[in-house]
Amino acid sequence: MARKIDPEQHEGKRQEILAAAHRCFLRNGLQGASISMICKEAGMSPGHLYHYFPSKEAIIEQMADDYLAALHGHFGGHGKETPTATVLLSELWSMSGWDDLSHCRILFELLAEAGRNPRIHAILRDNTDGIRDLLTATLATGQARGEVDPSLDPRHTSAVLVAVLDAAPMLPLMTDGLDFEESRKLITTMISRFLRPQP
Amino acid sequence: MARKIDPEQHEGKRQEILAAAHRCFLRNGLQGASISMICKEAGMSPGHLYHYFPSKEAIIEQMADDYLAALHGHFGGHGKETPTATVLLSELWSMSGWDDLSHCRILFELLAEAGRNPRIHAILRDNTDGIRDLLTATLATGQARGEVDPSLDPRHTSAVLVAVLDAAPMLPLMTDGLDFEESRKLITTMISRFLRPQP
Amino acid sequence: MARKIDPEQHEGKRQEILAAAHRCFLRNGLQGASISMICKEAGMSPGHLYHYFPSKEAIIEQMADDYLAALHGHFGGHGKETPTATVLLSELWSMSGWDDLSHCRILFELLAEAGRNPRIHAILRDNTDGIRDLLTATLATGQARGEVDPSLDPRHTSAVLVAVLDAAPMLPLMTDGLDFEESRKLITTMISRFLRPQP
Amino acid sequence: MARKIDPEQHEGKRQEILAAAHRCFLRNGLQGASISMICKEAGMSPGHLYHYFPSKEAIIEQMADDYLAALHGHFGGHGKETPTATVLLSELWSMSGWDDLSHCRILFELLAEAGRNPRIHAILRDNTDGIRDLLTATLATGQARGEVDPSLDPRHTSAVLVAVLDAAPMLPLMTDGLDFEESRKLITTMISRFLRPQP
DNA sequence: TATGAATGAGGGTTCATTCAT
DNA sequence: GATGAATGAACCCTCATTCAT
Numbered sequence: 001m002a003r004k005i006d007p008e009q010h011e012g013k014r015q016e017i018l019a020a021a022h023r024c025f026l027r028n029g030l031q032g033a034s035i036s037m038i039c040k041e042a043g044m045s046p047g048h049l050y051h052y053f054p055s056k057e058a059i060i061e062q063m064a065d066d067y068l069a070a071l072h073g074h075f076g077g078h079g080k081e082t083p084t085a086t087v088l089l090s091e092l093w094s095m096s097g098w099d100d101l102s103h104c105r106i107l108f109e110l111l112a113e114a115g116r117n118p119r120i121h122a123i124l125r126d127n128t129d130g131i132r133d134l135l136t137a138t139l140a141t142g143q144a145r146g147e148v149d150p151s152l153d154p155r156h157t158s159a160v161l162v163a164v165l166d167a168a169p170m171l172p173l174m175t176d177g178l179d180f181e182e183s184r185k186l187i188t189t190m191i192s193r194f195l196r197p198q199p
Numbered sequence: 200m201a202r203k204i205d206p207e208q209h210e211g212k213r214q215e216i217l218a219a220a221h222r223c224f225l226r227n228g229l230q231g232a233s234i235s236m237i238c239k240e241a242g243m244s245p246g247h248l249y250h251y252f253p254s255k256e257a258i259i260e261q262m263a264d265d266y267l268a269a270l271h272g273h274f275g276g277h278g279k280e281t282p283t284a285t286v287l288l289s290e291l292w293s294m295s296g297w298d299d300l301s302h303c304r305i306l307f308e309l310l311a312e313a314g315r316n317p318r319i320h321a322i323l324r325d326n327t328d329g330i331r332d333l334l335t336a337t338l339a340t341g342q343a344r345g346e347v348d349p350s351l352d353p354r355h356t357s358a359v360l361v362a363v364l365d366a367a368p369m370l371p372l373m374t375d376g377l378d379f380e381e382s383r384k385l386i387t388t389m390i391s392r393f394l395r396p397q398p
Numbered sequence: 399m400a401r402k403i404d405p406e407q408h409e410g411k412r413q414e415i416l417a418a419a420h421r422c423f424l425r426n427g428l429q430g431a432s433i434s435m436i437c438k439e440a441g442m443s444p445g446h447l448y449h450y451f452p453s454k455e456a457i458i459e460q461m462a463d464d465y466l467a468a469l470h471g472h473f474g475g476h477g478k479e480t481p482t483a484t485v486l487l488s489e490l491w492s493m494s495g496w497d498d499l500s501h502c503r504i505l506f507e508l509l510a511e512a513g514r515n516p517r518i519h520a521i522l523r524d525n526t527d528g529i530r531d532l533l534t535a536t537l538a539t540g541q542a543r544g545e546v547d548p549s550l551d552p553r554h555t556s557a558v559l560v561a562v563l564d565a566a567p568m569l570p571l572m573t574d575g576l577d578f579e580e581s582r583k584l585i586t587t588m589i590s591r592f593l594r595p596q597p
Numbered sequence: 598m599a600r601k602i603d604p605e606q607h608e609g610k611r612q613e614i615l616a617a618a619h620r621c622f623l624r625n626g627l628q629g630a631s632i633s634m635i636c637k638e639a640g641m642s643p644g645h646l647y648h649y650f651p652s653k654e655a656i657i658e659q660m661a662d663d664y665l666a667a668l669h670g671h672f673g674g675h676g677k678e679t680p681t682a683t684v685l686l687s688e689l690w691s692m693s694g695w696d697d698l699s700h701c702r703i704l705f706e707l708l709a710e711a712g713r714n715p716r717i718h719a720i721l722r723d724n725t726d727g728i729r730d731l732l733t734a735t736l737a738t739g740q741a742r743g744e745v746d747p748s749l750d751p752r753h754t755s756a757v758l759v760a761v762l763d764a765a766p767m768l769p770l771m772t773d774g775l776d777f778e779e780s781r782k783l784i785t786t787m788i789s790r791f792l793r794p795q796p
Numbered sequence: 797t798a799t800g801a802a803t804g805a806g807g808g809t810t811c812a813t814t815c816a817t
Numbered sequence: 818g819a820t821g822a823a824t825g826a827a828c829c830c831t832c833a834t835t836c837a838t
Binding site for chain 4: 424425426427429430503506507509510511512513514519522523526527530550551554555557558560561562564565566568569571572573574576577580581584585587588589591592596597
């Protein structure tokens, strides 16, 4: 009897390729990273790589999807009781991964690509929608509890909050010798003052 | 008999090339836009283009410099008396160019590139420094006038403000059917609440 | 316990592969059809396919042999008494398969390949020899009966007849909106006038 | 002042490439001949070749067009007075190029390709139409002069004649040690008996 | 028997760049 | 100043084939 495909092993290889691709994209950009580069990084021949992904585009899209899901996925684990917005936001900054911002540069690759590639645009939008839904609900709850300014539209506000959040990786790129911890506090302060009920 | 080169005409050609390159970069990305593409867009042969720029890299760098200078240059025209921070910020949003955000996508190309290209990184940093100096001074003046929260460190705060400003073009990419005018108001509100003296 | 290979089943698989290959070659040409394509068409893995054929070349050669044998094999079933040449020829056109000429395009693949591949050349020649032998004998019989022009050399004439026969599939490729039935009649007329005793 | 493109030199290079491609196609087939092979044959780098042709497909199509025009083009030079059909046909066989049939194998490549590539199909059809028009007119004239069987439909007959003509290169491929001169005479006899008025 | 993993050379094509004119 | 000829490495991807299971 012939061996059927082992889905676990297959998926494992896919993940290896995606991880290798992620590293290459980080080093050289989405277009600058070549398939042969990714193959070398993954210890794999080009022919074999195409056994797991039909095209470079597919690798980019899967990587984008996974990356954005991971980036925004830290919010999902807070359990049943939704925290107030301010608490939630303050927790954002403590999430793992933000400590090493370098890997966040891929976000800019994706933003750039999204402007001209409809599929990447859709992936970005869909992944953003997920976290916006959560933020919108959290803001509404906060408003009901009197912890968030009720005059702010939750839906619109959620978009601004995500943008501000994702803008943080800009800071080390734009400024030299940045004290990121200090900037983190400032952004937290800004959001806190933004959201809280006005006198 | 031989004509000396006319510096003005020479500079004019350079500008034409840079404008053509900008359009190509916008359409295809920094790496996706090819020299021959730029040549076609500029109505010029490759040999001739290399008369004005020594390499594609040089075109990208010059374009980056010009673009960032223009993007952040709107603040320079306010004359002698520095406006208060809040007024300044509110004016940011009325600056020409923000109406059509599409051209801002190049910013993300540059942010992505800056992460792996030290020369682009330097150009980005230097151009950001200029506006940060201005913002820092404005914030300090605002604090002296009692219009800005004196507990905010002007230098750090300027970095956050620039990041928030540059994050705005993310919004249309991340969200579908965005009401950008509404978002603009929200960001203005956020900054205003952030900066104003706390009770 | 181990099953011995079943020669019948083995041959059955080979036929399946050859049929799948034939369809692929028809769609994409001998070189344009890939092994993986043939595998998909045959519902088989590449490793398994190589269990039945040692190489793609072997598949092509076997397919060529089978195809030519089938193409020219319609003449074999006429029993003991050889028909006169004219009758034989008129029957050629009623043979099954000529109604759908599309599958005959493979003949041109083989002719093209035969020009540079000695093995295909040999297969083509050998298969043609078979039908030429039959035609030669038929022509000689016809001459003996006074139904065929005795001045025609039977051996040379048989080659021309086969060529004319195999040229028929060119017609739909070369002319638009061809009335193939009409052309069939014309060719029959041509051969009939060619062969019959001259006054 | 810059040198404008020299159309003659440009066309000359194109012809060189086409000639090199023709030789490669003859040796290895349309799909078997690679661009790098053609480049080597033409003494040219791949980048440069693509300066003259946008794709391999374009090379094939141009080659096909030129080849078929040359193959069928020998009929054009007969001047004003159309010869009778029999004379015309007899002249076909004396045309230069038929002596070396090897280059005619490309015809089979084109026939095979025409079956699955609509553009090659169109090129083949269009080129065949040209010679069919001439043959049709010649046949009609021959009928008016009483030299051609008036019961033959000139249009349909022209198609059959072209097919028979183009089938000639099959003979050396199909038969071993062929006396091509003898076959030529046989085909001429066949056509002559086919066309002449019946008693 | 039968599978899919695995290879690496080669496919067509584009690239940034240089050079003679 | 300005052109288009010319390069050859590298691009993404597919190929026929082998091998462990």
